[in-house]
Amino acid sequence: MENKTLVMKGITKSFPGVLALHDVDLEVKPGEVVGLMGENGSGKSTLMKILTGVYRLDSGTVTWGGKQVSFATTRQAQVAGISIIFQELNNCPNLKPLDNLFLGRELYRKNSPFLDLKTMQEKAAEVFKYLDVSVNMDTEVKKLSTAQQQMIEIAKALLMNVNLLIMDEPTSSLSDRETTKLFGVIRELKSRGISVIFISHKLDEAFDITDRIVVLRDGENVGELVTKDSSQDQLIMKMVGREISTLYTKRTAKPSDEVVFEVKNLSGPPYVDDVSFAVHKGEILGLAGLIGAGRTETARLIIGAVKKTKGEVLLNGKPVEIRSPEEAVAHGIAYLPEDRKVQSLVLKMTVRDNLTMSIHKVLTNWFGIINRTQEREITDKYIKSLDIKLTNREQIISNLSGGNQQKVVIAKWLATVPKLLILDEPTRGIDVHAKSEVHRIIAELADSGVAIVLISSELAEILGLSDRVVVMQEGKVRTILDRKDATQETIMSAAFSGSANGVKETA
Structure with missing residues (x-):
């Protein structure tokens, strides 16, 4: 000793x-x-x-x-x-x-x-x-x-x-x-x-x-x-036990010029002030910033979890009023929150229950009966594609490791087949192999035309996946950087000083 x-x-x-x-x-x-x-x-x-x-x-x-x-x-x-x-x-x-x-x-x-x-x-x-x-x-x-x-x-x-x-x-x-x-x-x-x-x-x-x-x-x-x-x-x-060739999957398609989603002058308590940005079809838009920058708060305003005080939300160019997360899902907007225990999972329920609860309306017939066969098929599909480690689909989700719980949350929102997917720290608590798989899924979703807003505290993740990067500071958008202009230096410069030298700000 x-x-x-x-x-x-x-x-x-x-x-x-x-x-x-x-x-x-x-x-x-x-x-x-x-x-x-x-x-x-x-x-x-x-x-x-x-x-x-x-x-x-x-x-x-x-x-x-x-x-x-x-x-x-x-x-x-x-x-x-x-x-x-x-x-x-x-x-x-x-x-x-x-x-x-x-x-x-x-x-x-x-x-x-x-x-x-x-x-x-x-x-x-x-x-x-x-x-x-x-x-x-x-x-x-x-x-x-x-x-x-x-x-x-x-x-x-x-x-x-x-x-x-x-x-x-x-x-x-x-x-x-x-x-x-x-x-x-x-x-x-x-x-x-x-x-x-x-x-x-x-x-x-x-x-x-x-x-x-x-x-x-x-x-x-x-x-x-x-x-x-x-x-x-x-x-x-x-x-x-094997090599992982690349952490970030190479994209096969470029974002469209078509704007799927837009916020204009969005404001709300306690950290969001006059935020504006647009997301194109097939685009991954990164949201970067320090603690208290207002990234998560912006996402919660968008999905109606918090009432906005000002601003517009537009889908396909048309204003929509979203008053609750349920209404957001109905409009094709899915939000994966950063705190899975509090905001995403029912810990005493099974993996199957948690993974499919967001699509029960789709699985339910006119008599109010859930199609259990289809529910099991969807559950098994995502267990396999995200490599979720468990005993079986009926395992209580609280008995899974934190990373595998996070994968179930990701699967839950992928199952809704969203038009806009907001991912708040999607690889939090996930190992390097699973992270590579999640990055692959995100890239493939964007290539298929899904508009994605990616919130991450990992600059490498923001830089590795994003087509453009919105940098926020104290609830405001300080700059929006194209992929070619986005570096750790330009992002951190904007996050600290409120400007990114030599980079044009776009909406």
Whole structure:
């Protein structure tokens, strides 16, 4: 155990019908950043949940600081110095940020039953300053963006006396700027001897921040790489057992001159002000910007989830009034939201139920009876095309990994055969192979004539897929860049300063 903080040996865990982990080993040294990578369903999150007391192992041992341990709860793990930021947000949406930060570990005045609000507020301000992030402390968490909620999760972990910090997809909702800030925090923690297990599907991030990368495949440890001595191709080969020739599918058709969808002077609470842009048939229009730029809020105004205060929405040149997401679907507009747990899935229902719920009207006959044969065929079609890993179509969706849940959400909206498809962080929590497949589907949909609005915090994804890029800042459109003019530099210049030098702004 010399110079080793954590040693997990021979970890095995089964669920009904699924061997999730088989004889897995993992070691972490003090002040080391270890990447834990693999495809969706490879066992990464399960292994970390065993370490932190969410699941009990079937066999194997966990040694922490030289002593064999078996945590029964996450609280026990936290007391021992192990903290985890889960892939799925664990905030209480009806509470304010301060309440979430100190929930279950409130600070009290000395020799008093009353809360020490002053100290709690000071600690909260200190940790958010450390993260260099602005959060409205007077609003309910559910009203904050997913990215801000993610930063609250990170802040909660940093407020603890932590020796090992586990980050499960911590950057999935963060822009490049916020990710850079977080990596600065990780490097500072490392300098203090604090260990980090970093789980991510973003290969460039893993190579940027980790010392070693441990790879799981089908519930087994298939080896590790020393980051500085390895390549992304080597990592992909270990993860999927084969090469992936390209992450972005080459388009076979160009966008039409025909405008399918347009917004003019769209405004609404709380972040959207006078937004205008058009989307052509077969075009992928990227929406880029930092946290709080108003991208998701614009999408929610378009589909009627939030009432607009001003502006027009036009389909095929004709104004339409959309007052609800249901009306948006009826007009051929589908929206894949960034928070699958809250806005997309019914977690206690089956994969089949979730995948087809958006098309029940199409599957139902005059007598109100759903065509179950057709429903099963559609479900199986998308399970195969998106490579969704599950036991069968009747599996409860909460038992799927986060990435496979996301694939079901994508399939749910593809099944509506939309004219305009708005994708908000469509590859969040998805592994490199699945991401390649989703990119292929997006490209093929555009080639077939579907107009697509792509919201993504990954600049590489925006640049790799978009025909044009709308850059937003503080609820406004700062510039619209053609593909040939869109680079990381021009996008970030517009996102920060409100202009992209030398690039003509178009509508």
